[in-house]
Amino acid sequence: MASSTTAASAVASGGKLYRGDLGMWSWVAHRITGVATFFFLFAHVLDTALVRVSPNIYDETIATYKNPLVNLMEIGLVGAVLYHALNGIRVMLVDFWSKGPKYQRVMLWATLAIWFAVMVPGAYFMILRTAKTLLGGGH
Amino acid sequence: MAIALDAPRSTRRKPSRRSNFELQAWLFMRISGLALIVLVLGHLFIMNILDGGVHRINFAFVAGRWSSPFWQFWDLSMLWLAQLHGGNGLRTVINDYARKDATRFWLKMVLYVSMVLIISLGTFVIFTFNPNISN
Numbered sequence: 705m706a707s708s709t710t711a712a713s714a715v716a717s718g719g720k721l722y723r724g725d726l727g728m729w730s731w732v733a734h735r736i737t738g739v740a741t742f743f744f745l746f747a748h749v750l751d752t753a754l755v756r757v758s759p760n761i762y763d764e765t766i767a768t769y770k771n772p773l774v775n776l777m778e779i780g781l782v783g784a785v786l787y788h789a790l791n792g793i794r795v796m797l798v799d800f801w802s803k804g805p806k807y808q809r810v811m812l813w814a815t816l817a818i819w820f821a822v823m824v825p826g827a828y829f830m831i832l833r834t835a836k837t838l839l840g841g842g843h
Numbered sequence: 844m845a846i847a848l849d850a851p852r853s854t855r856r857k858p859s860r861r862s863n864f865e866l867q868a869w870l871f872m873r874i875s876g877l878a879l880i881v882l883v884l885g886h887l888f889i890m891n892i893l894d895g896g897v898h899r900i901n902f903a904f905v906a907g908r909w910s911s912p913f914w915q916f917w918d919l920s921m922l923w924l925a926q927l928h929g930g931n932g933l934r935t936v937i938n939d940y941a942r943k944d945a946t947r948f949w950l951k952m953v954l955y956v957s958m959v960l961i962i963s964l965g966t967f968v969i970f971t972f973n974p975n976i977s978n
């Protein structure tokens with residue numbers, strides 16, 4: 705039902721419809737990554753504030769982060785923030801650049817392309833240490 | 844059934860005489876976003892890739908970084924801008940999804956309290972950091 709309604713009103717409005725379009729999903733992802741980053745930041749400021757309490761307590765807390773699971777979460781965080789930043793640039797170009805709305809879809813593909821181009825080597829370097837430790841190589 | 848929508852910038856709507864707060868918040872999201880690109884992506888790149896991630900982090904590492912006023916200022920700006928940008932973003936999200944006025948009010952109160960807490964705590968820690976504090 706949803707899809708036929710969408711198709712019908714898309715025709716009625718000249719083929720330009722936001723709901724269910726790729727552009728809507730780019731906004732959903734922007735919102736989710738923004739909110740997730742905000743929650744991460746809350747925890748990150750609290751743990752860093754431990755440097756004001758005691759070096760030992762700070763070091764012990766950070767030590768609990770030094771494991772493969774947290775390493776994967778770090779990669780997730782970097783991926784989320786990178787998407788949010790790139791898509792944020794796209795949103796600004798749509799708002800302020802006269803040709804922005806015309807190229808918004810192309811810019812979404814560019815955003816995703818840049819995201820992959822950065823994340824593939826980025827994730828590689830971020831996981832290197834964990835991989836070496838797990839495979840019993842270096843430190 | 845034809846869909847009747849006002850054209851954007853339709854002249855029939857009278858300009859609002861109330862406040863410009865929402866417009867300013869909208870602009871602030873874009874200006875702070877520009878600054879956060881450098882501050883946050885720079886921070887993530889340095890910490891996670893150049894400096895090798897959380898395995899390298901300990902008290903001495905933090906002391907080394909905050910011995911420089913440049914990084915203190917970097918972190919302070921990032922803290923304030925990210926909190927105000929993310930907090931304003933969350934305000935929008937709450938406005939969108941809260942169904943009852945009371946829910947909306949209390950969610951925003953929790954948000955504002957957490958923003959004041961995190962900004963004050965972070966600012967306090969950056970300004971009063973003492974590398975020679977006892978264990």
Ligand code: HEM
Binds near residue numbers: 735873877930
């Ligand atoms: C890294 C650079 C960043 C850029 C370029 C950026 C850009 C933007 C822009 C332009 C918007 C407004 C979108 C709109 O009005 O439709 C936005 C919304 C938002 N941002 Fe950011 N941002 C950045 C970093 C952050 C960070 C670090 C956080 C979290 C602390 C964050 C959290 C949010 C939230 C929660 C929203 C609201 C989302 C919504 O209303 O759907 N952003 N961002």
